[in-house]
Amino acid sequence: MNPDNSHPGRLLKAPESFLDASGIRQVFNEGKAGRRDFIRNAFAAAGAAVAAPLALSAPGAPPPDGGDSNILDLPAHSKGLGQPVVTDGYGKPSKFETNVQRRQSPGLTQTTQASVSFAPLQSLFGIVTPSGLHFERHHQGWWDIDPSKHRLMINGSDDKIVKSPQVFTMDELMRLPAVSRFHFIECGANTGMEWGNVAVPTCQYTHGMISCSEFTGVPLRTLFEKCGVDYKRGRFVLGEGADGSSMTRTVPMELVESGEVFVAYGQNGEMLRPENGYPLRLVVPGVQGVSWVKYLRRIEVGDKPYGTKDETIHYVDLMPGGRSRQYTSIQECKSVITTPSGGQVLLDKGFYSVSGLAWSGRGKIKRVDVSVDGGRNWRTARLESPLLSKCLTRFSLDWVWDGKPALIQSRAMDETGYVQPTYQQLRAVRSTRSIYHNNAIQTWLVQESGEVKNVQLS
Amino acid sequence: MNPDNSHPGRLLKAPESFLDASGIRQVFNEGKAGRRDFIRNAFAAAGAAVAAPLALSAPGAPPPDGGDSNILDLPAHSKGLGQPVVTDGYGKPSKFETNVQRRQSPGLTQTTQASVSFAPLQSLFGIVTPSGLHFERHHQGWWDIDPSKHRLMINGSDDKIVKSPQVFTMDELMRLPAVSRFHFIECGANTGMEWGNVAVPTCQYTHGMISCSEFTGVPLRTLFEKCGVDYKRGRFVLGEGADGSSMTRTVPMELVESGEVFVAYGQNGEMLRPENGYPLRLVVPGVQGVSWVKYLRRIEVGDKPYGTKDETIHYVDLMPGGRSRQYTSIQECKSVITTPSGGQVLLDKGFYSVSGLAWSGRGKIKRVDVSVDGGRNWRTARLESPLLSKCLTRFSLDWVWDGKPALIQSRAMDETGYVQPTYQQLRAVRSTRSIYHNNAIQTWLVQESGEVKNVQLS
Numbered sequence: 001m002n003p004d005n006s007h008p009g010r011l012l013k014a015p016e017s018f019l020d021a022s023g024i025r026q027v028f029n030e031g032k033a034g035r036r037d038f039i040r041n042a043f044a045a046a047g048a049a050v051a052a053p054l055a056l057s058a059p060g061a062p063p064p065d066g067g068d069s070n071i072l073d074l075p076a077h078s079k080g081l082g083q084p085v086v087t088d089g090y091g092k093p094s095k096f097e098t099n100v101q102r103r104q105s106p107g108l109t110q111t112t113q114a115s116v117s118f119a120p121l122q123s124l125f126g127i128v129t130p131s132g133l134h135f136e137r138h139h140q141g142w143w144d145i146d147p148s149k150h151r152l153m154i155n156g157s158d159d160k161i162v163k164s165p166q167v168f169t170m171d172e173l174m175r176l177p178a179v180s181r182f183h184f185i186e187c188g189a190n191t192g193m194e195w196g197n198v199a200v201p202t203c204q205y206t207h208g209m210i211s212c213s214e215f216t217g218v219p220l221r222t223l224f225e226k227c228g229v230d231y232k233r234g235r236f237v238l239g240e241g242a243d244g245s246s247m248t249r250t251v252p253m254e255l256v257e258s259g260e261v262f263v264a265y266g267q268n269g270e271m272l273r274p275e276n277g278y279p280l281r282l283v284v285p286g287v288q289g290v291s292w293v294k295y296l297r298r299i300e301v302g303d304k305p306y307g308t309k310d311e312t313i314h315y316v317d318l319m320p321g322g323r324s325r326q327y328t329s330i331q332e333c334k335s336v337i338t339t340p341s342g343g344q345v346l347l348d349k350g351f352y353s354v355s356g357l358a359w360s361g362r363g364k365i366k367r368v369d370v371s372v373d374g375g376r377n378w379r380t381a382r383l384e385s386p387l388l389s390k391c392l393t394r395f396s397l398d399w400v401w402d403g404k405p406a407l408i409q410s411r412a413m414d415e416t417g418y419v420q421p422t423y424q425q426l427r428a429v430r431s432t433r434s435i436y437h438n439n440a441i442q443t444w445l446v447q448e449s450g451e452v453k454n455v456q457l458s
Numbered sequence: 459m460n461p462d463n464s465h466p467g468r469l470l471k472a473p474e475s476f477l478d479a480s481g482i483r484q485v486f487n488e489g490k491a492g493r494r495d496f497i498r499n500a501f502a503a504a505g506a507a508v509a510a511p512l513a514l515s516a517p518g519a520p521p522p523d524g525g526d527s528n529i530l531d532l533p534a535h536s537k538g539l540g541q542p543v544v545t546d547g548y549g550k551p552s553k554f555e556t557n558v559q560r561r562q563s564p565g566l567t568q569t570t571q572a573s574v575s576f577a578p579l580q581s582l583f584g585i586v587t588p589s590g591l592h593f594e595r596h597h598q599g600w601w602d603i604d605p606s607k608h609r610l611m612i613n614g615s616d617d618k619i620v621k622s623p624q625v626f627t628m629d630e631l632m633r634l635p636a637v638s639r640f641h642f643i644e645c646g647a648n649t650g651m652e653w654g655n656v657a658v659p660t661c662q663y664t665h666g667m668i669s670c671s672e673f674t675g676v677p678l679r680t681l682f683e684k685c686g687v688d689y690k691r692g693r694f695v696l697g698e699g700a701d702g703s704s705m706t707r708t709v710p711m712e713l714v715e716s717g718e719v720f721v722a723y724g725q726n727g728e729m730l731r732p733e734n735g736y737p738l739r740l741v742v743p744g745v746q747g748v749s750w751v752k753y754l755r756r757i758e759v760g761d762k763p764y765g766t767k768d769e770t771i772h773y774v775d776l777m778p779g780g781r782s783r784q785y786t787s788i789q790e791c792k793s794v795i796t797t798p799s800g801g802q803v804l805l806d807k808g809f810y811s812v813s814g815l816a817w818s819g820r821g822k823i824k825r826v827d828v829s830v831d832g833g834r835n836w837r838t839a840r841l842e843s844p845l846l847s848k849c850l851t852r853f854s855l856d857w858v859w860d861g862k863p864a865l866i867q868s869r870a871m872d873e874t875g876y877v878q879p880t881y882q883q884l885r886a887v888r889s890t891r892s893i894y895h896n897n898a899i900q901t902w903l904v905q906e907s908g909e910v911k912n913v914q915l916s
Contacts (some may be wrong), residue, residue: 075603075700077700078700078701079702080702081569081598081702082571082596082598082599082600082701082702083571083599083601083602083732084570084571084599085570085571085573085594086560086594086733089559089561090559090590090591091590091591091732091733092548092590093548093589093728093729093731094602094605094729094730094731094732094736096602096604096605096606096737097729098547100728101547101548102543102547102548103547111542112543113541115543116543123728125723125727126638126673127727128672128727129727130589130726131588132548132550133548133728136543136544138543140540141539141540141541141542142540142543143534143535144541144554147552148554149533171805175809176809177840177856178813178842179842180584180585180842180852181844182844214583214585214586214843215584216583216584242535243535243540244535244536244538244540246536268586268588268726269582269583269585269587269588269591270551270555270558270582270588271552271555271558272552273549273550273551273552274549274552275543275544278554279552351633351634352633353633353636355636382635384638385638385639385672386639386640386844386846394638396636398635
C-alpha cells in the first residue's frame with residue numbers, strides 16, 4: 001500500500017495490482033534466484049524418481065520416498081482445510097488487492113459529495129470494470145434509494161406530444177422485454193487536467209473517469225410506444241434524476257429511435273450500484289456520462305433542446321477567443337496505454353506486453369497503433385477482446401525495451417475513419433482553455449531508471 | 459429477506475432481487491392505485507403551469523408557484539446532500555439487495571469446506587456473473603494465497619517431453635501477452651439432483667453451479683513455446699492446484715493447441731477472487747469446472763491421460779447396468795429459464811418477458827426455442843446479448859399469461875447442430891443413476907395461483 005498515491009501532482013510509485021514497485025523488484029529477484037535452485041533441486045529429485053510425479057510438484061513437496069520429513073515446509077494452504085463457502089453470501093477481493101481502489105483526487109472539488117473517484121485503470125484487465133471499482137462522479141452525493149418506492153414517469157412538454165403519460169414502478173419496468181449490452185461510460189471531463197498541461201501522475205487520474213459494464217434494461221423506444229409518443233413533434237428527450245441535484249439532460253430523439261438508449265436497472269449481472277444510480281439510470285451509449293442520468297425519475301418528450309444548466313454553463317467547450325462551442329455530447333475516439341503507464345516502474349530491459357484501452361462514441365474501434373518513439377514510427381496493435389460498438393476494446397503490442405528512454409503512445413481509429421488527434425492537432429482547434437472532451441494522444445515517458453512519467457509533447 | 463429460501467426440498471417464495479413475493483404484490487397494487495392519482499394530480503398542475511416543468515417531476519415535487527408548502531413531502535434523497543464518494547475504495551451492492559446471495563445447500567455435503575454455494579441465477583441479468591456471486595465448489599476450502607510467493611512450474615513427465623522446464627512468478631506471467639475472453643464455467647454436477655427426480659425448488663439450486671466471467675491470462679500455448687514442449691509426444695496436460703486437495707486434472711493437448719486454454723489471473727477486470735483460485739487458475743473453455751484447476755501451481759505434459767482420482771472415481775457418468783462411461787469433460791448444450799422460475803410468483807395475468815440462459819461447451823448458441831405448453835409447441839426466442847463461443851447467451855420471449863397452468867421450457871441448439879435433450883431422451887441413454895452432466899430440458903410449472911414450481915415431465 002502506498003497511501004500517497006492518491007495525491008496527484010507528484011510522480012509516485014505505481015498502485016500495482018498486489019505489490020508496490022519495490023515489492024515487485026524483490027519478488028522478481030527472488031524469482032530469478034529461486035527458480036535456478038528450485039529447478040535444479042526439483043529435477044534432481046525427478047531424476048531419482050520418475051514414477052513419483054508429485055515430487056515435481058512445488059517447492060517443499062514431499063520427497064519421492066513418501067517420507068514426510070519436509071512436509072512441514074509446505075505452505076499452510078497446501079496442508080489443511082481452507083475457508084468454508086462464503087456464508088455472508090457476497091464475496092470480496094483478496095486481502096492482497098486492497099491497493100486496487102478507486103481514488104478521489106483531494107482538492108479537485110470542494111466537497112466529497114460533489115466529487116469524483118477515479119477507476120484504477122492501471123490495475124484492470126480486459127474490458128469489464130468491476131462494479132466496486134467503477135468511477136464515480138456525483139453532483140450532490142449518492143443515495144441508496146428504496147426501489148419499491150421509486151417511480152419513473154414519462155410525460156410530454158405538452159399534452160399532445162405524449163398521448164398516454166405513464167408512471168412505472170420498478171416491478172413494471174422489470175417485467176418488460178430487456179436488452180443487455182456492453183458499453184463504456186466516460187465523463188466529459190475525463191483527462192480534463194491535461195488541457196492545462198498538468199501532468200497528473202498516473203492513468204488512474206488522467207483517464208480514470210471511464211468504466212465499462214454490461215448494462216441491462218428496457219429500450220426507451222419500448223416505453224415510448226406504450227405511452228404513445230408523437231415522434232414527429234417530439235424530437236428531444238429530457239432525463240431527470242431523483243437525487244438532490246435533480247440532474248436534467250437533453251438527449252436527441254434520433255438516439256432513442258435507433259433503439260440504443262435504454263433505462264437500465266442491471267449492471268454487470270446484478271442491480272446497479274447505489275453510486276451508479278440504483279435503482280434506475282439512463283444509458284446513452286457513446287454520449288458523455290453526465291447524460292446517463294442516475295436515479296432516473298422522469299423523462300419528458302419535447303420539441304426543442306432543453307438547454308439546462310449543465311448543458312449551457314457546464315460541460316460546454318470553451319474555444320479560442322473565449323467563445324463557447326454549442327453543447328457537445330458524443331465522446332470521440334480515444335485510447336490510452338494502461339501498462340506501462342505513469343507511476344509504474346519497468347524492472348529490467350526485455351520483453352513487455354504494452355496494453356491499453358480504446359473506445360469511440362461513434363461505433364467500433366477499427367485499429368489501434370502504438371509508438372515507442374513519440375509518434376515517429378507506429379506499429380498496429382492486436383485487439384484482444386470482443387469488438388463491440390461504443391464499448392472498450394483492449395489492445396496490446398509486444399515490445400522489447402532496450403533500457404533507453406522511450407515515449408510510448410497509442411492512437412485509435414474508429415469505424416467512421418476518425419483518427420485520435422495529437423495535442424497539437426486538438427489545440428489548433430480548441431486552444432488550451434477547455435475542460436471537457438480531451439481525446440488527445442497520451443504520451444508516457446519510460447525513463448532509463450524504468451520509472452514511467454506523464455509528459456506532453458509540444 | 460427470506461432466510462428459509464436456502465433450504466431445498468420445499469416450495470418457497472422467490473428470492474427476488476429486492477422484494478419477496480408479498481412485497482412485490484403490495485408495490486404492484488400501490489403502483490396501480492398511485493399511478494392514477496399521481497397522473498391526475500401531476501397533469502392538473504401541468505395544465506396550470508406549462509412553463510414550470512419541475513411541477514411534473516415526481517410525487518411531492520414543489521408546486522408551480524415556487525412555494526415550498528409541500529417540499530417537505532419530497533423524499534430525503536431529493537432534498538439534500540447524499541453520501542460522499544466511496545472512501546474505502548471498493549463499492550458494495552445496495553442494502554436492498556442483500557437477499558441476492560450465493561447460497562449453500564445445507565446437508566448436500568458433509569463439511570462447509572468441501573461444499574458448494576450456488577449463484578442466484580433468478581436474480582441475475584445479462585451474461586456476466588458478478589464475482590461476488592460466482593458459484594463456489596471447493597474440495598478442501600478456499601485460501602487467500604500470497605501472490606508474491608506463488609509460483610507456476612511447467613515440466614514434462616520425462617525430461618524430453620519438455621526441453622526447458624520453468625518456474626514462473628506471478629509477475630513474470632503478468633508481463634506476457636494476455637488474452638481476455640468471456641466464458642461460462644459449469645460444474646459437471648450442476649443440475650445433478652434432478653437425475654433422481656428431486657425437484658429442487660429454485661433455479662439457484664437446480665442450475666446455480668454455472669457462472670460467466672471475462673477471464674484474462676496467458677495462453678498455455680505461449681508458456682509451452684517458452685518451455686519447448688514436444689507436441690508430438692506430449693498429448694496430455696496435467697494441471698495441479700496448490701490447495702490442500704491438490705486437485706489434478708488431465709486436459710487433452712488439442713485444446714491447448716487450439717489456443718483456447720489459458721492460465722488466468724484476471725476475472726471481470728480485476729484479479730481472480732480467492733474463492734475462484736486467486737492468484738492463478740486454469741481456464742479450459744467448454745470443459746467442466748473441476749478441470750479449471752484453482753490455485754494452479756504446476757502443469758505437467760505427458761504422453762497419456764493421467765487418470766487421476768477425480769477422473770476415475772468421481773466426475774464419471776454411471777450408465778445403465780452399473781458401468782461407468784469413460785471420463786467426459788465437455789459440457790454439452792443446455793439452457794434454463796430463469797424468469798419465471800421455481801419459487802417465483804406471477805402476480806397477475808398479462809404480459810411477461812420469459813428470460814433465461816443458454817450455453818454450449820462446443821461453441822456458440824445457434825437458437826433457443828421456448829414452449830409454454832410442456833413441449834408441444836415451440837417459439838424461437840430472441841438472443842439478447844453478444845453471441846460468444848463457450849459463453850452464456852441471454853434469451854427472451856414475449857408471453858401473455860392467461861392465468862391457466864402452464865409448463866414452460868427452453869430448448870437450446872448450438873452451432874454444431876446439437877439439440878438439448880428431453881429427460882426422456884437423456885434417460886434412454888444414461889438411465890437414472892448418474893450425478894454428472896445432466897443437460898436435459900428443465901420444466902417449470904406456472905400454477906393458477908401464479909406460483910412457479912419445478913416439475914419433471916415423464
